[in-house]
Amino acid sequence: MSAISSTFARKRNWWPGLIGLGLIGLIVWRMFHLYSVNPAFNAAFFAGAFVRSFQLGSLYALIALGYTMVYGIIRLINFAHGEVFMVGAFAAYFMFTLTPFAWPWAIIIAAVVAYGFMQILNFWRGHMLDPVVLAGGVLAFGTVAVALISVKFGWLAAMVASMFITGVLGVTIDRVAYRPLRGAPRNSMLITAIAVSFFLQNFGILAFSNRQTPFRPPTFWTGLLKFEVFGEPLFTSWMVVLVPVITAVLVVALTLFVTRTRLGKAMRATAQDAETARMMGVNVDRVIATTFLLGSMLAAAAAVLWGMTFGSINQPAIFGILPGIKAFAAAVIGGIGSLPGAVVGGVLLGFLENFLTALFPRTAEFPGITEYKDTFAFLAMILILLVRPSGIVGEDLSEKV
Amino acid sequence: MSAINGKPSREDVADIPDVASRDIDTPNGDEIAAASYEPHYTRNRLRNGLLTIGGLVLLVLALYLVDQGTSVKLRQVLAMFAIWGIATVSLNLINGVTGILSLGHHGFMLIGGYTTGLLILPAATRDNLAASARSELSDFAIGLSVENWMRALGLDALATPETLWVRFLVALFIGGLVAAVFGVIVGFPSLRLRGDYLAIVTFGFGEAIRLLASTPIAARFTNGALGFAGVPSTFGKSIWWTFGLLSIAVFVMARLKYSSYGRALQGIREDEVASEAMGVNTSYHKVLAFAISAFFAGVAGGLWVSWVGTARLDLFLFFLTFYFLVAISVGGTGSITGVLMGTALVVWVRQYGDPLEQSYPLSTWAVAAGTVLLLGAVIAYVVRRHKRLKPRINSVVVTVAALGVVALLVGLFGSNLPALQNSWQGFGMRAITLSVLLIAIMILRPSGLMGRSEFSWAWLFRERLDEPTDEERGQDAWLTNPAFKAAAAEDELSDAEGEEP
Numbered sequence: 001m002s003a004i005s006s007t008f009a010r011k012r013n014w015w016p017g018l019i020g021l022g023l024i025g026l027i028v029w030r031m032f033h034l035y036s037v038n039p040a041f042n043a044a045f046f047a048g049a050f051v052r053s054f055q056l057g058s059l060y061a062l063i064a065l066g067y068t069m070v071y072g073i074i075r076l077i078n079f080a081h082g083e084v085f086m087v088g089a090f091a092a093y094f095m096f097t098l099t100p101f102a103w104p105w106a107i108i109i110a111a112v113v114a115y116g117f118m119q120i121l122n123f124w125r126g127h128m129l130d131p132v133v134l135a136g137g138v139l140a141f142g143t144v145a146v147a148l149i150s151v152k153f154g155w156l157a158a159m160v161a162s163m164f165i166t167g168v169l170g171v172t173i174d175r176v177a178y179r180p181l182r183g184a185p186r187n188s189m190l191i192t193a194i195a196v197s198f199f200l201q202n203f204g205i206l207a208f209s210n211r212q213t214p215f216r217p218p219t220f221w222t223g224l225l226k227f228e229v230f231g232e233p234l235f236t237s238w239m240v241v242l243v244p245v246i247t248a249v250l251v252v253a254l255t256l257f258v259t260r261t262r263l264g265k266a267m268r269a270t271a272q273d274a275e276t277a278r279m280m281g282v283n284v285d286r287v288i289a290t291t292f293l294l295g296s297m298l299a300a301a302a303a304v305l306w307g308m309t310f311g312s313i314n315q316p317a318i319f320g321i322l323p324g325i326k327a328f329a330a331a332v333i334g335g336i337g338s339l340p341g342a343v344v345g346g347v348l349l350g351f352l353e354n355f356l357t358a359l360f361p362r363t364a365e366f367p368g369i370t371e372y373k374d375t376f377a378f379l380a381m382i383l384i385l386l387v388r389p390s391g392i393v394g395e396d397l398s399e400k401v
Numbered sequence: 402m403s404a405i406n407g408k409p410s411r412e413d414v415a416d417i418p419d420v421a422s423r424d425i426d427t428p429n430g431d432e433i434a435a436a437s438y439e440p441h442y443t444r445n446r447l448r449n450g451l452l453t454i455g456g457l458v459l460l461v462l463a464l465y466l467v468d469q470g471t472s473v474k475l476r477q478v479l480a481m482f483a484i485w486g487i488a489t490v491s492l493n494l495i496n497g498v499t500g501i502l503s504l505g506h507h508g509f510m511l512i513g514g515y516t517t518g519l520l521i522l523p524a525a526t527r528d529n530l531a532a533s534a535r536s537e538l539s540d541f542a543i544g545l546s547v548e549n550w551m552r553a554l555g556l557d558a559l560a561t562p563e564t565l566w567v568r569f570l571v572a573l574f575i576g577g578l579v580a581a582v583f584g585v586i587v588g589f590p591s592l593r594l595r596g597d598y599l600a601i602v603t604f605g606f607g608e609a610i611r612l613l614a615s616t617p618i619a620a621r622f623t624n625g626a627l628g629f630a631g632v633p634s635t636f637g638k639s640i641w642w643t644f645g646l647l648s649i650a651v652f653v654m655a656r657l658k659y660s661s662y663g664r665a666l667q668g669i670r671e672d673e674v675a676s677e678a679m680g681v682n683t684s685y686h687k688v689l690a691f692a693i694s695a696f697f698a699g700v701a702g703g704l705w706v707s708w709v710g711t712a713r714l715d716l717f718l719f720f721l722t723f724y725f726l727v728a729i730s731v732g733g734t735g736s737i738t739g740v741l742m743g744t745a746l747v748v749w750v751r752q753y754g755d756p757l758e759q760s761y762p763l764s765t766w767a768v769a770a771g772t773v774l775l776l777g778a779v780i781a782y783v784v785r786r787h788k789r790l791k792p793r794i795n796s797v798v799v800t801v802a803a804l805g806v807v808a809l810l811v812g813l814f815g816s817n818l819p820a821l822q823n824s825w826q827g828f829g830m831r832a833i834t835l836s837v838l839l840i841a842i843m844i845l846r847p848s849g850l851m852g853r854s855e856f857s858w859a860w861l862f863r864e865r866l867d868e869p870t871d872e873e874r875g876q877d878a879w880l881t882n883p884a885f886k887a888a889a890a891e892d893e894l895s896d897a898e899g900e901e902p
Binding site for chain 1 (some may be wrong): 424500502504516590593594596597598601602604605606608609612613615616619719720723727728827828829830832833835836837839840843846847
């Protein structure tokens with residue numbers, strides 16, 4: 001595909017750029033207009049909205065990557081991804097609040113995690129009794145057991161541990177619920193995904209308390225950060241720096257994995273044509289499991305950052321739903337199945353929710369549009385699907401849709 | 402009630418004379434065939450008709466006994482079954498008959514429910530709402546009342562408390578119509594989109610409706626997060642009303658399914674491109690399916706609001722559509738009778754599943770978990786045996802059974818362990834049960850219990866073409882040849898050895 005487009009120079013459309021320029025002009029005009037009406041809407045106000053939009057957009061992008069990877073590989077809308085995100089947040093929460101563990105619990109948890117880690121190593125080594133797999137399992141068991149008994153987790157350690165836990169969870173979901181349905185009608189797979197999502201929601205109620213939980217790991221990143229924008233003070237937290245940086249690191253790592261490794265190559269091959277990839281010797285089931293692993297790990301990272309950004313996580317029954325569905329909308333807006341599309345769509349949705357609300361703030365005569373911002377994602381998604389189903393940066397999917 | 406069963410019975414085949422052995426003197430082969438051929442579904446008409454009438458009389462009698470009985474709970478559960486039945490049967494028109502996965506049914510129900518609730522609200526409640534400072538309802542919305550309209554039309558006889566049922570019917574009808582309008586709006590994306598994209602658009606619609614309903618503009622009609630209480634619940638909790646409307650819905654859906662429209666819809670399900678090539682106006686039919694389905698969903702929403710007595714936003718969460726999906730998938734996607742059976746199961750678990758969510762000692766939970774795991778292992782063994790898979794007892798079955806035995810032993814003999822002294826409350830166990838059931842159904846039997854066939858007497862008394870007759874058994878060398886006996890006996894032996902521990 002890319003070879004063809006680089007060989008034959010395609011005629012570029014001029015009007016999308018023009019529309020973009022026009023929109024930016026309108027936004028700038030609106031900002032100056034608001035400032036002229038009310039000096040409270042100064043540069044610092046919009047700069048704050050900008051960094052917060054970028055922060056929220058980064059979180060959406062991280063979640064959307066999981067949706068878009070799974071969709072790209074097996075054409076399944078993984079409804080349970082939002083709930084994996086929820087489990088990631090709660091796992092991290094218990095990580096940095098409930099240590100140290102009593103030793104029986106620590107051994108049980110360590111055994112489960114070590115088994116999951118061995119399964120993951122098993123993707124590459126192909127045999128559970130392989131020395132590397134066994135050594136990895138023993139190492140993981142020892143590390144997790146010692147860590148659970150003695151070490152107090154910081155947010156980064158909790159995030160990494162939670163990423164491993166949700167990774168194992170994602171692979172388990174694929175193995176138990178989705179793999180028996182390969183080749184089944186897509187509606188059956190979608191209904192199963194909804195059922196898994198419901199199962200995890202109610203499992204969350206069962207396992208974690210069903211109430212809003214404070215999420216404040218001891219760290220300076222959630223502390224106050226003061227900017228000066230054109231002489232106006234802007235108070236935010238260090239999270240507006242941390243979230244985009246971690247997102248960038250993870251996205252770069254993912255891109256390197258997908259483009260530079262054998263498994264990444266197998267992944268791209270499976271996404272193009274699973275049957276042919278299978279004929280060429282790609283172990284498709286292993287590739288799909290890797291996809292679920294990576295997507296779920298990104299979801300856990302997003303969950304920890306989400307909790308730190310907002311200082312609390314919602315009830316397990318509903319925490320995953322809205323972020324999950326909005327991130328799916330972001331993936332569709334960007335072009336589902338494409339990794340850059342997910343990032344672009346996520347950031348765009350962040351701006352749509354936060355910056356648009358800042359452009360139409362609550363004033364004395366206008367009630368503001370804050371109450372409506374949860375619906376922007378759905379409306380934008382429906383609009384994109386009707387106008388350009390392939391999304392902003394996606395390839396043309398009109399045959400597949 | 403003689404529905405069409407796809408398979409021809411053995412007698413149909415046998416009744417058609419063999420062309421090769423026909424006598425030259427016989428007048429005309431076709432005439433003989435016409436005279437002797439009788440479709441299986443017209444045979445035994447008297448028996449089937451009597452059975453239908455008897456069944457209906459029994460049903461009405463049972464409903465009468467429940468209505469006269471003392472159990473309020475049973476009455477309410479049956480009414481809820483009928484209301485959810487209307488919703489599932491209408492969702493079945495899109496999901497099962499037309500083959501479009503629609504996930505926005507709770508949105509249609511919300512629209513119908515709020516419309517009906519607002520139109521039927523008693524005058525005293527309206528005055529309270531108008532006087533209340535917390536109410537966000539606009540004066541225009543407070544004035545929307547079927548009672549006022551009847552007065553304005555000069556029909557004072559229909560504005561009395563005795564004729565509330567007429568006004569309720571009018572309100573239900575209007576609620577259904579408003580929902581149908583939204584159904585047409587949601588149906589339009591189906592012209593451009595297919596498959597899971599359309600599913601996600603309908604889902605987005607359902608969620609957007611619920612989120613929009615609490616925003617300031619919509620709150621002028623919905624009263625925001627507060628909703629409005631005081632909707633008369635005499636109809637939603639009445640067995641005769643709900644079952645009457647359910648029977649209308651089932652009648653309409655059954656007639657629709659076997660009409661030319663229904664055949665066109667089923668054609669769209671099987672192959673949209675082919676049915677378009679055969680001259681079916683697929684756009685029109687898809688939007689029509691959405692409109693009809695949304696109409697009945699709106700009616701179900703109105704009854705649901707009446708059943709609860711208040712119009713609130715948390716009545717119309719996505720879990721409603723999820724439960725309908727469970728009902729449809731378990732019963733059989735596309736089969737009206739199957740969908741009703743699935744609805745009965747879901748309502749039963751929802752309403753009588755409270756024991757699952759109570760607080761028990763951990764040892765009791767261990768016993769329960771062990772029993773479930775052992776049952777699962779036994780079922781897995783039976784399924785593998787039925788499917789003739791070897792080995793009958795594989796590692797998964799052994800693992801599940803071993804875990805079950807361990808849990809059972811711990812629960813039975815370890816009740817003195819200090820770790821098992823706490824009690825634990827099973828919040829959410831009903832929904833977990835239903836979602837596990839849905840996953841299992843999707844993996845093991847995606848077509849559901851009934852598949853796409855309907856219940857009918859001809860189906861109940863049908864001949865089993867897959868079971869050999871005695872004559873065929875006698876002809877079957879496989880079963881009579883003594884040389885095969887040893888292998889069969891060995892097979893039995895290996896099964897007996899591998900029984901559950």
